[in-house]
Amino acid sequence: MLTSATTLVERRAVLTAAFGTHPYEAAWASEALFFVRAEGPHPELTIQPQVSPDGIDWLDRGDQVTLRADRDLVDVEMARFGTWVRLLIEGATQDAPATVLVRLELKG
Amino acid sequence: MALIVHERGLEKFRPLEKVLVHDDFDLGFNGWLDLTPNFVREGFQSQPSQLDLGSWGPSMISAAPMRFAAGHGSMEGNYSLKLATRPKAGPYEQPPVNGSMSTVIKRLSRLDDDHRYLQLEAWYSYTPEQDRWGTGEEDIRAFGMWFDVQDETCRWQPGVRYVNSVNGTKVKRWQYFHTSEDITREQWTGSPEGWESPGIDAIWCGERYPDGSADGFQWIPDGDQKLVYNESPDKLNWLYMRMLVDLETREYVEFQSMGRTFDLRGLPTTPSLPYDGITGLINPVFFIETDTDRRVFLYLDSVVYSTGREPNA
Numbered sequence: 001m002l003t004s005a006t007t008l009v010e011r012r013a014v015l016t017a018a019f020g021t022h023p024y025e026a027a028w029a030s031e032a033l034f035f036v037r038a039e040g041p042h043p044e045l046t047i048q049p050q051v052s053p054d055g056i057d058w059l060d061r062g063d064q065v066t067l068r069a070d071r072d073l074v075d076v077e078m079a080r081f082g083t084w085v086r087l088l089i090e091g092a093t094q095d096a097p098a099t100v101l102v103r104l105e106l107k108g
Numbered sequence: 109m110a111l112i113v114h115e116r117g118l119e120k121f122r123p124l125e126k127v128l129v130h131d132d133f134d135l136g137f138n139g140w141l142d143l144t145p146n147f148v149r150e151g152f153q154s155q156p157s158q159l160d161l162g163s164w165g166p167s168m169i170s171a172a173p174m175r176f177a178a179g180h181g182s183m184e185g186n187y188s189l190k191l192a193t194r195p196k197a198g199p200y201e202q203p204p205v206n207g208s209m210s211t212v213i214k215r216l217s218r219l220d221d222d223h224r225y226l227q228l229e230a231w232y233s234y235t236p237e238q239d240r241w242g243t244g245e246e247d248i249r250a251f252g253m254w255f256d257v258q259d260e261t262c263r264w265q266p267g268v269r270y271v272n273s274v275n276g277t278k279v280k281r282w283q284y285f286h287t288s289e290d291i292t293r294e295q296w297t298g299s300p301e302g303w304e305s306p307g308i309d310a311i312w313c314g315e316r317y318p319d320g321s322a323d324g325f326q327w328i329p330d331g332d333q334k335l336v337y338n339e340s341p342d343k344l345n346w347l348y349m350r351m352l353v354d355l356e357t358r359e360y361v362e363f364q365s366m367g368r369t370f371d372l373r374g375l376p377t378t379p380s381l382p383y384d385g386i387t388g389l390i391n392p393v394f395f396i397e398t399d400t401d402r403r404v405f406l407y408l409d410s411v412v413y414s415t416g417r418e419p420n421a
Contacts, residue, residue, distance in 0.1 A: 003136045011162040025168045054175040
């Protein structure tokens with residue numbers, strides 16, 4: 001049987017600028033699936049999965065995903081990562097903020 | 109004479125008669141999870157509070173990777189349960205800002221009325237993120253552990269807190285959870301309508317004072333202790349702590365940290381009125397708080413929670 005775990009790395013975070021989610025260690029897992037859920041009106045958001053050697057400096061890994069302004073839920077898959085994972089979410093501004101919940105599902 | 113045989117791993121603890129929890133995080137989260145408020149209001153909102161109690165940094169299963177050192181793994185095995193704050197803090201005297209803490213809880217219930225004593229033990233380590241130069245020891249504000257208990261007549265939360273640093277000045281003294289009777293609900297929660305009773309959720313309630321004291325805590329007598337921090341944020345040492353509580357008198361009995369044991373017999377906890385829906389609840393909780401705009405981490409290698417008719421096995 002595999003081990004699995006789910007967590008909310010962001011719980012109603014209010015974004016007004018480019019935003020990196022909480023640096024998360026996932027070395028024990030071999031699959032990661034993020035869900036980004038927006039609450040209320042929001043601009044189009046671009047979501048880039050990222051990896052890091054230390055939880056501090058980040059590199060893009062895999063394809064960017066878009067959460068359109070007329071949608072409120074999108075998934076972002078990551079396979080083949082080392083230890084650290086996060087999402088870089090861009091598109092929110094002071095004038096057009098976004099409130100997001102970011103769920104992370106790990107399995108391995 | 110009874111012969112007690114412990115499973116491998118338990119020999120570095122001192123459990124009471126009945127071991128209810130022996131969690132080594134090499135096997136995953138083991139039912140520990142981030143402490144969150146109750147999202148039961150319209151629109152799945154939580155109770156009104158002065159703080160965003162859903163903001164604390166999420167915990168994770170960690171191999172303790174470091175920026176310059178090799179990964180530490182854990183005290184035994186690869187993984188520990190890591191509490192990680194967000195890089196945000198306000199002055200100590202202010203209520204904790206959103207994200208400045210990380211907390212984990214295991215939700216359990218009382219089993220045996222004959223078991224008068226309750227004990228929580230852990231092997232742990234702590235360090236800040238190595239995102240800047242320096243030793244970083246002064247950037248960890250406080251950490252600790254408590255039990256959330258509700259019996260037939262009271263809810264009460266016996267616990268200990270290590271005040272490591274206050275606004276960048278090292279303090280390094282232990283406290284126990286206790287709130288004096290003259291603290292009002294308004295002083296405790298910042299609002300007369302606050303839902304936390306005085307004595308409940310002391311880590312973010314009550315007023316705090318510049319020397320590290322706070323409405324929710326009392327200093328443990330002779331409780332100064334220099335814990336092992338090591339010399340760099342990328343070096344961990346594993347430390348032991350153990351708290352023993354009397355369920356019948358609702359008093360502390362003993363607290364051990366590394367090789368020192370503090371006699372707490374007769375020191376009171378803070379019984380409050382019971383809350384709906386949680387009679388019989390006993391939840392162990394761990395927490396850490398950052399002192400500056402920097403993530404700080406508490407690593408739990410393993411945790412034992414035990415009960416017994418006597419205060420020792």
